[in-house]
Amino acid sequence: MKNQNLLIALAILVVVGIVSFTFLMRSYNPEGFDQEPLAGEFVMPQLTEQEVEKLGPKNHLAALDWLPSNGMFGYIAHPKRLLESPLLVEGGDLLADRLAGITMLPFDMTKVELLLNCTTIRQVMIPAQPGQPVMPQVRPIPFVCNYVQLTQPLDKQAILGEFVPPNSGPRMRSIAGKEVYDLPSGYPITAHAVVFLDEKALLHIMGDEEWLQDSLNGKAPTGPLAQRMGRAKIDDSDLVIVGSAEAGLPEFPPELISVLSQDNGIPETLIKLLLENFRAVQLTLNLSAPEKEPLLTLKIETLKPEGAKEIAKVVNEQIVFYRSSLRLLQPRATEEHSLIATGAGDDWQKLGNQILDSIDISAQDVVISATLKHFPALGTYFSVFFQDQRQQLARMEEEYRLRMTLDSIAQRVSTIRRYMIEYHNEKGEFPPAAICDAEGTPLLSWRVAILPYMGESGKELYSQFNREEPWDGPTNRPLIGKMPPIFGDVRAYDPTQTTVRMFNSEGTPFGRPTLKMTDILGPQTTVMLVVVSPENAVEWTRPDTLVPCESVEGYIKLFGPMVPILLFNGSNTAIPFGLVPESDHPKVLEQLKNMIEGKPVQ
Secondary structure: OOHHHHOHHHHHHHHHHHHHHHHHHHHHOOOOOOOOOEOOOOOOOOOOHHHHHOOOOOOOOHHHHHOOOOEEEEEEEOHHHHHOOHHHHHHHHHHHHHHHHHHOOOOOHHHEEEEEEEEEEEEEEEOOOOOOOOEEEEEEEEEEEEEEEEOOOOOHHHHHHHHOOOOOOOEEEEEOOEEEEEOOOOOOOOEEEEEEOOOOEEEEEEEOHHHHHHHHOOOOOOOHHHHHHHOOOOOOOOEEEEEEOOOOOOOOOHHHHHHHHHHHOOOHHHHHHHHHHEEEEEEEEOOOOOOOOEEEEEEEEEOOHHHHHHHHHHHHHHHHHHHHHHHHOOOOOOOOOOOOOOOOOOOHHHHHHHHHHOEEEEEEOOEEEEEEEOOOOHHHHHHHHHHHHHHHHHHHHHHHHHHHHHHHHHHHHHHHHHHHHHHHHHHOOOOOOEEEOOOOOEEEEHHHHOHHHOHHHHHHHHHOOOOOOOOOOOOOHHHHHHOOHHHOOOOOOOOOEEOEEOEOOOOOHHHOOOOOHHHOOOOOOOEEEEEOOHHHOEEOOOOOOEOOOOOHHHHHHHHOOOEEEEEOOOOEEEEOHHHOOHHHHHHHHHHHHHHHHOOOOO
């Protein structure tokens, strides 16, 4: 049995909180941001002092002044303290990556003293149609604000450089006497900015212009989320998460409830109860808690007392079920990721029962309280969990980097193809593989030939070349350092060299003196451009020749394990040579040879 199944008793407390947030997030925008506003009555009433007090004692925190109203969820964390906890020493780097990923902030989280986040939903009034009442609607546009306080002075330029593309500095303006640096944004985000509050603190804001102005003008927090966060007990906690859905959650279709149940390993009965009764949630983590004291505290506020009692009853029934399951499960030490195989403990049933014994669930009025008490063996469970998570995260990050690299390559070569097509439309043929002199000696690359089709800057650069002189001649050599960024490579950018090349040896389409689109018999299977590895980059003005390889090893040496290709019809593809079995090498080599030469390919 995998470790997540053996740890499910530990996870149940966290899962309930996470599921609450999952429902909350999806209820506002289940299909993404590109939607019309959600219709229907949606009211977020202001809470009384007594109502808010149910989820935690007062805690006056000056930094909460920026919190807007009508909140959805937010968290307060002390990352440095969180990451240095003995319980999490095995997963500190993993947590740092997760925190950085969640906040999208380019910081070493061990240097962050305090991190506050607030994510809210913009509530607007939609004008009524004739004969219809005015109905408040919630637009699925989030307002996200991060307050960050570091233990060392901020490096403004380094931070802005992480958000802004090179050579396009952020626009600076003043709001309420503060310097606001506007960052690139797009729908649905109309305001994206960084505000440096003092030497060690900043705000990172994404949302709309009105809430940006409100935040920087110090508008007092009035919404239920701000009230709840303002009363969260954070002084002795590493992490506090608060969520708020004051009007309850919308009705979910049965099939979606079934999917959520299967994906999260939670009974449908519990999911339905949460959907029908959820109002707010607060989760507090204290990793320095002494033995037998609450390590994790979860409070869920429901819309009515009956709902709280019923949810507590179902959760307690699940704990009884997990206890009986522990007796039935048999350890299989040979199975990958099992607690026994990783040396987490010899008596896994004893550890599982310790976890169950440390969980306490109760209901009082409309609030469900759940705690997980700290005990020594819990650190072992965390260690195993983080080992597994780190491996999964490493695989995901590698896949993500590869996908982003391929996406970047595809965008670049597609744009270059457009310039080549414009050349073709004007001159009736594609640019030659090289600009040659009267005797046919190659002087400059085809990349120089398409410069006039790359806007005014391209035309101006083209005019500086002496097209009767070699690429490294006295006039042309200084221009090698002026390579247009479109020819660069995100993997290893060099302002003089490019990885965008074409097969132009004898027998390939670009190996002939002139080439028209009508000469390409199979544009959907014929190679137009390729992107080699940075180690095989060439000076962008050099008239280079690229010939097909005789073996898979040759292609891997030229491209790496993945061969990015742009076809004549504009499609991007990639051949994963690193994954091709040796028995298939001859067949794949033959197919690629035909694609390079423009022959029919099955």
